[in-house]
Amino acid sequence: MTQDENRLKAAAAESAAALVTDGMLVGLGSGTTAALAVNALGRRVREGLRIVGIPTSENTAAQARALGIPLCSLTEISQIDMAIDGADEVEEGSLHLIKGHGGALLREKIVANASKRLVIVVDESKLVRHLAQKFPVPAEVIPFGWQATARQLSDLGAKPSLRRNADGEPFISDGGHYILDCAFSPTVSAASLARELDHIVGLVEHGLFIGFTSEVHIASAGGLRVLRSQMTSV
Secondary structure: OOHHHHHHHHHHHHHHHOOOOOOOEEEEOOOHHHHHHHHHHHHHHHOOOOOEEEEOOHHHHHHHHHHOOOEOOOOOOOOEOEEEEOOOEEEOOOOOEEOOOOOOHHHHHHHHHOEOOEEEEEEHHHEEOOOOOOOOEEEEEOOOOHHHHHHHHHHOOOEEEEOEOOOOOEOOOOOOOEEEEEEOOOOOOHHHHHHHHOOOOOEEEEOEEOOOOOEEEEEOOOOOEEEEOOOOOO
């Protein structure tokens, strides 16, 4: 990432973080772009903002603690006021998402589902006309029998590939699961595909986030843009 790209992303992250107000419970996303928003919130906490964060990964939890952001878990609360996160792809119009290439999709979706408002921060390269144009759909699966789960995904038209670490061993999520990166045709309906994925045995969660997004803060060379869901009045 160039300095200019990083500066633009930081501006979008600051814009999203500025929506947070005193007393909020805030979902803290994972990944490089979400980390910029967490940094912005850390600075605001040092300036006196009173919030409690709910991290979506162990890495985010460590970052938030280092910044002095108080944390709690979903076992202690019933609803989150706002979550701020990044995305791998954002579908223009619907604002449906692909997430999970950082490996935290399960916790990210749990936090998004528990949030009144999901704010996404991306650069303009993440905007697509149809999901799965650039990125495969991550599927978090139980290690036991993952090959059988992969065959079920293949039957849906996917080309699943087991995600591996640099040493060649299977990548293990924070939840202790494997991830299958599934290439689909970009002509597939994301909403229909998500419904089919929801019924695959052995699949814990997938990276299609359908109907979660409230707004998207987009970093671009032309300046900051904000897209809002038609389903939210914010």
